[in-house]
Amino acid sequence: MRRITQGSRIAAYLGGLCLLLSQPLQAETVGIGTIKTISGEVQVTRNAITLTPIPGFELQEQDVVRTGAGSAVGIVMRDQTILSAGASSVLRLDKFSFDNKTQTGAMQTTLKKGRLSAISGAIVKHSPEAVQFKTSTMTLGVRGTEFIIEAEDRGD
Amino acid sequence: MDAAIVVIAIGLAALLHQPAADKVVLLPGPDGAVGRVVISTPQGEQEISHAYQSAAVQQNGRVQTGSESADSVAARYGALLQAQPRRPASYLLYFNTGSDELTAESQTTLVALQQDVATRPVPEILVIGHTDRVGSADANEALSLQRAQMIAALLGQLGVQPKSLEVTGRGERDLLLPTADDVDEPRNRRVEVSVR
Numbered sequence: 112m113r114r115i116t117q118g119s120r121i122a123a124y125l126g127g128l129c130l131l132l133s134q135p136l137q138a139e140t141v142g143i144g145t146i147k148t149i150s151g152e153v154q155v156t157r158n159a160i161t162l163t164p165i166p167g168f169e170l171q172e173q174d175v176v177r178t179g180a181g182s183a184v185g186i187v188m189r190d191q192t193i194l195s196a197g198a199s200s201v202l203r204l205d206k207f208s209f210d211n212k213t214q215t216g217a218m219q220t221t222l223k224k225g226r227l228s229a230i231s232g233a234i235v236k237h238s239p240e241a242v243q244f245k246t247s248t249m250t251l252g253v254r255g256t257e258f259i260i261e262a263e264d265r266g267d
Numbered sequence: 268m269d270a271a272i273v274v275i276a277i278g279l280a281a282l283l284h285q286p287a288a289d290k291v292v293l294l295p296g297p298d299g300a301v302g303r304v305v306i307s308t309p310q311g312e313q314e315i316s317h318a319y320q321s322a323a324v325q326q327n328g329r330v331q332t333g334s335e336s337a338d339s340v341a342a343r344y345g346a347l348l349q350a351q352p353r354r355p356a357s358y359l360l361y362f363n364t365g366s367d368e369l370t371a372e373s374q375t376t377l378v379a380l381q382q383d384v385a386t387r388p389v390p391e392i393l394v395i396g397h398t399d400r401v402g403s404a405d406a407n408e409a410l411s412l413q414r415a416q417m418i419a420a421l422l423g424q425l426g427v428q429p430k431s432l433e434v435t436g437r438g439e440r441d442l443l444l445p446t447a448d449d450v451d452e453p454r455n456r457r458v459e460v461s462v463r
Contacts, residue, residue: 214441
């Protein structure tokens with residue numbers, strides 16, 4: 112697999128800075144998904160550092176995405192799962208892996224509060240049992256579909 | 268004030284202060300197809316499988332199903348759905364037999380692809396080569412990667428500038444038309460350009 116990245120220097124810089132701070136230098140890290148749309152205030156917390164993403168920002172496993180009041184964010188994961196989070200939401204990308212060649216992988220996402228919409232991607236198509244969406248009170252198993260989750264704020 | 272009214276008012280206030288239940292609503296896809304979601308809690312499991320069917324976790328941990336409508340979803344979740352990025356799109360490109368020239372139809376597809384990339388916020392491209400089942404699986408994997416690389420180079424020449432571009436070869440793993448081994452099937456010998 113080959114990867115050419117252009118533009119989006121700020122996101123790359125922020126991501127690179129985080130990697131430098133948190134672990135030994137690695138060869139190019141491929142994000143698990145990309146923030147495509149942002150309206151209002153959106154923040155990403157990674158390794159206890161808070162980042163302010165711009166469209167094109169590449170997400171990593173365990174990133175926590177937060178939206179402010181009246182804000183929203185749209186994300187496309189590498190397996191083409193589409194996610195959007197509405198106002199005052201907290202979404203954690205617990206686990207994600209995906210192999211483009213075999214289309215196998217796994218995904219776990221937790222909505223800690225707020226609203227999430229999802230359109231399932233290739234992982235659900237090829238190994239639905241490997242995909243879970245969670246809130247503090249429920250776990251969802253998904254079989255090829257689109258849905259909305261709403262989660263009550265029970266404190267972080 | 269009538270004592271009964273006070274009691275009712277206090278009761279209503281208590282209801283309003285009760286935390287809303289965690290909830291899921293199933294939506295139909297653009298083609299009307301509806302999948303399934305299984306909701307699990309320590310108290311049990313429920314499946315929903317109809318458009319706009321919902322499920323909410325009750326105070327006792329059990330899952331209660333219900334139903335919403337297109338209108339109620341638009342009213343409550345309009346802004347959320349508005350924030351969804353455009354759906355990924357897939358373009359299939361074919362070569363004239365025995366040549367590295369695209370078919371006339373694929374030339375048209377290429378124009379649509381370019382327009383898509385130009386209008387999508389931070390577009391990302393995945394170029395996927397595929398083969399039919401003539402030859403060994405290993406040889407086909409290598410061949411599919413070569414074809415994908417050729418298309419990636421072509422996109423570069425055309426000035427298509429995505430935020431990122433990845434190339435992969437799936438060989439004969441992902442047939443458009445399933446066939447037995449060693450079947451010559453031109454429709455399976457394709458390069459798929461997935462834009463997201």
